Amino acid sequence: xxxxxxxxxKKKVPDWLNSSLWISAPPPADDRxxxxxxxxxxxxxxxxxxxxxxxxxxxxxxxxxxxxxEVEEPRDGDGGESQESGLPxxxxxxxxxxxxxxxxxxxxDMRELRKIASQGIPDGAGIRSTVWKLxxxxxxxxxxxxxxxxxxxxxxxxxxxxxxxxxxxxxxxxLEECTTCDSELRSDTSGMxxxxxxxxxxxxxxxxxxxxxxxxxxxxxxxxxxDRDVKRTHPDMHFFCxxxxxxxxxxxxxxxxxxxxxxxxxxxRYVQGMNEILALLFYVFRNDPDEENAAxxxxxxxxxxxxxxxxxxxxxxxxxxxxxxxxxxxxxxxxQLLKEYDEELWRHLEITTKVNPQFxxxxxxxxxxxxxxxxxxxxxxxxxxxxxxxGPQETLLRVCCAMLIxxxxxxxxxxxxxxxRLLQNYPPTNISHLxxxxxxxxxxxxx
Amino acid sequence: MRCIKGKRKRLILEGRSREKEKKDxxxxxxxxxxxxRKMVLVLALGDLHxxxxxxxxxxxxxxxxxxxxxQHIICTxxxxxxxxxxxxxxxxxxxxxxxxxxxxxxxxxxxxxxTIGQFKLGxxxxxxxxxxxxxxxxxxxxxxxxxxxxxxxxxxxxxAYKHEGGVVINPGSATGAYSSITxxxxxxxxxxxxDGLRVVVYVYELIDGEVKVDKIDFKKTTTTTxx
Numbered sequence: 001x002x003x004x005x006x007x008x009x010k011k012k013v014p015d016w017l018n019s020s021l022w023i024s025a026p027p028p029a030d031d032r033x034x035x036x037x038x039x040x041x042x043x044x045x046x047x048x049x050x051x052x053x054x055x056x057x058x059x060x061x062x063x064x065x066x067x068x069x070e071v072e073e074p075r076d077g078d079g080g081e082s083q084e085s086g087l088p089x090x091x092x093x094x095x096x097x098x099x100x101x102x103x104x105x106x107x108x109d110m111r112e113l114r115k116i117a118s119q120g121i122p123d124g125a126g127i128r129s130t131v132w133k134l135x136x137x138x139x140x141x142x143x144x145x146x147x148x149x150x151x152x153x154x155x156x157x158x159x160x161x162x163x164x165x166x167x168x169x170x171x172x173x174x175l176e177e178c179t180t181c182d183s184e185l186r187s188d189t190s191g192m193x194x195x196x197x198x199x200x201x202x203x204x205x206x207x208x209x210x211x212x213x214x215x216x217x218x219x220x221x222x223x224x225x226x227d228r229d230v231k232r233t234h235p236d237m238h239f240f241c242x243x244x245x246x247x248x249x250x251x252x253x254x255x256x257x258x259x260x261x262x263x264x265x266x267x268x269r270y271v272q273g274m275n276e277i278l279a280l281l282f283y284v285f286r287n288d289p290d291e292e293n294a295a296x297x298x299x300x301x302x303x304x305x306x307x308x309x310x311x312x313x314x315x316x317x318x319x320x321x322x323x324x325x326x327x328x329x330x331x332x333x334x335x336q337l338l339k340e341y342d343e344e345l346w347r348h349l350e351i352t353t354k355v356n357p358q359f360x361x362x363x364x365x366x367x368x369x370x371x372x373x374x375x376x377x378x379x380x381x382x383x384x385x386x387x388x389x390x391g392p393q394e395t396l397l398r399v400c401c402a403m404l405i406x407x408x409x410x411x412x413x414x415x416x417x418x419x420x421r422l423l424q425n426y427p428p429t430n431i432s433h434l435x436x437x438x439x440x441x442x443x444x445x446x447x
Numbered sequence: 448m449r450c451i452k453g454k455r456k457r458l459i460l461e462g463r464s465r466e467k468e469k470k471d472x473x474x475x476x477x478x479x480x481x482x483x484r485k486m487v488l489v490l491a492l493g494d495l496h497x498x499x500x501x502x503x504x505x506x507x508x509x510x511x512x513x514x515x516x517x518q519h520i521i522c523t524x525x526x527x528x529x530x531x532x533x534x535x536x537x538x539x540x541x542x543x544x545x546x547x548x549x550x551x552x553x554x555x556x557x558x559x560x561x562t563i564g565q566f567k568l569g570x571x572x573x574x575x576x577x578x579x580x581x582x583x584x585x586x587x588x589x590x591x592x593x594x595x596x597x598x599x600x601x602x603x604x605x606x607a608y609k610h611e612g613g614v615v616i617n618p619g620s621a622t623g624a625y626s627s628i629t630x631x632x633x634x635x636x637x638x639x640x641x642d643g644l645r646v647v648v649y650v651y652e653l654i655d656g657e658v659k660v661d662k663i664d665f666k667k668t669t670t671t672t673x674x
Contacts, residue, residue, distance in 0.1 A: 167486040167642075168486070169486045169640050169642040169645075169647065170486075170642070172647075173645075189609070190608075190609055190610035190611060191608070191609060192606070192607065192608055192609075193607040193608065193609050193614070193663050193665065194663070195607075195650060195661035195662065195663055196661065196662055196663065196664070197661065197662075198649070198660050198661065198662050201660075203638070203649045203651075203660045203662070204488055204516065204638055204640060204649060205511040205512065205513075205516065205638065205649075205651070207510070207511065217515065217516055220515070
């Protein structure tokens with residue numbers, strides 16, 4: 001308990017967070033604090049030595065489990081052994097087995113899944129891909145429908161690719177019904193070749209607005225931008241950048257998905273930053289241990305990207321910037337939240353040092369924090385963002401508040417320049433702790 | 448006029464480095480569509496005779512010919528001056544020219560062959576082939592060059608002729624300049640859309656002040672030539 005409290009004090013969180021109410025038990029071996037959501041609803045329970053809670057064996061369950069303390073006993077034999085091993089803690093193992101249990105049900109209980117996933121999805125069993133697909137609504141809860149749903153979506157994506165990526169020559173050829181009048185190049189007949197009329201006034205140099213050729217060349221601009229951004233995505237990762245054909249095929253896939261999204265959504269088209277969000281999704285799906293899923297990662301990632309972006313679209317649409325749903329209003333809501341939780345910090349930031357939240361929060365919000373933390377941390381944050389029942393946008397705002405609160409001591413001591421520099425290059429931090437604080441903000445309200 | 452001195456030379460050299468940047472950019476733009484089958488647009492034109500017989504390309508042609516759309520230009524010759532060469536270079540960095548008898552640049556080749564996609568193209572001005580514009584003689588030249596499509600000029604009349612050895616295309620005169628044979632010349636040029644084994648030849652002609660576009664389709668069955 002002492003070590004934990006000392007750690008908390010070092011991070012200088014507000015005093016109300018420091019009360020013993022939140023700290024219920026000695027920390028587990030790797031010093032990670034408890035983040036169980038259930039701690040709030042039920043009585044604070046110990047992580048390892050739990051009162052025996054009746055648990056339905058997952059294999060037998062055919063209906064919804066009873067809504068009691070959600071922290072279930074670990075499955076037989078899984079939890080006890082690996083306590084000493086450095087990497088996955090006992091708690092992680094138990095979460096992993098809970099998730100696996102949940103996923104092996106006939107009908108996945110989404111509420112249950114969200115509760116477990118919001119604590120973080122362990123990297124061990126490679127289940128993140130499936131869990132995210134469930135959370136984003138790409139896979140239905142009923143497992144029996146999975147194969148048909150997947151097949152349907154994947155073929156839909158294939159159709160998109162075929163239709164939207166056709167170059168105008170092919171389109172022109174399909175437009176004209178008669179294709180039998182092609183002369184052969186080296187046949188025995190000779191003579192003047194006859195000129196035929198062009199259909200619909202379509203020719204490559206056409207400048208008409210409805211001309212497929214003209215639209216093709218106009219799209220080239222967007223495609224150029226997508227190409228540039230994709231090449232710059234995560235240059236330090238072999239997955240995305242490098243000379244290997246693997247990296248190239250991944251980049252091609254990213255490009256294709258973004259191009260199709262731009263063509264299907266003329267209102268938003270492509271905005272710089274979408275590549276980062278898509279890259280994270282695609283990485284997770286592509287590393288699915290199941291071979292078939294990994295091979296269809298492109299199609300799956302595309303639809304999940306559409307789903308994820310549907311909540312955040314308004315942030316990318318420039319015309320909506322100043323409206324009630326646009327990015328500016330989101331940023332001002334963040335400001336309001338900070339004022340509620342930590343008025344002193346808010347006052348110091350916005351009034352005294354005049355650090356307008358637009359300077360740092362814009363990137364935090366539109367890119368869903370992918371640029372602020374390293375890759376592994378972003379994955380963990382997204383676990384929480386996607387699984388929280390409040391929805392990704394609300395959760396994101398709470399996490400942003402938590403980020404500010406965690407560095408409050410440095411912010412309170414700094415001026416405009418140093419604060420801005422700090423917030424635009426947010427220091428690496430313990431993500432579990434960050435999410436823990438964000439979670440506490442949910443119930444706390446005003447300090 | 449032949450030797451360029453001092454300031455003009457420096458400007459031209461500067462222009463060349465800027466040109467290279469633009470060239471790389473345009474090249475990337477024009478070749479961005481990866482995909483499985485790349486569509487290639489080839490502009491064929493010639494016999495402009497600027498400035499002696501015509502001041503410039505017709506305005507309606509110039510408005511259509513914008514950079515970034517065309518991947519290759521093949522020019523039958525008789526530009527005649529460097530300014531036309533530079534203008535064509537701005538449209539597309541990959542420019543191929545054969546020498547016409549009035550060209551001021553003497554270093555253009557008499558004939559040229561190049562491969563674009565699945566097709567082999569040949570280029571020659573045509574004043575060397577006698578009788579001028581005789582299709583059989585041109586067919587002989589084509590067999591000699593061993594190309595699928597031979598592009599020649601000199602007659603200032605658009606023709607597209609098919610024989611056993613391939614196809615001969617004459618894009619006419621892009622400015623409508625008078626020829627050694629006739630004064631009645633409509634400005635014309637040709638844009639070829641090479642897509643796999645198919646070629647669609649779009650013929651652009653300026654008739655009575657209006658641009659008229661026609662097309663000709665043909666294809667080849669095999670990728671390798673029998674010769």
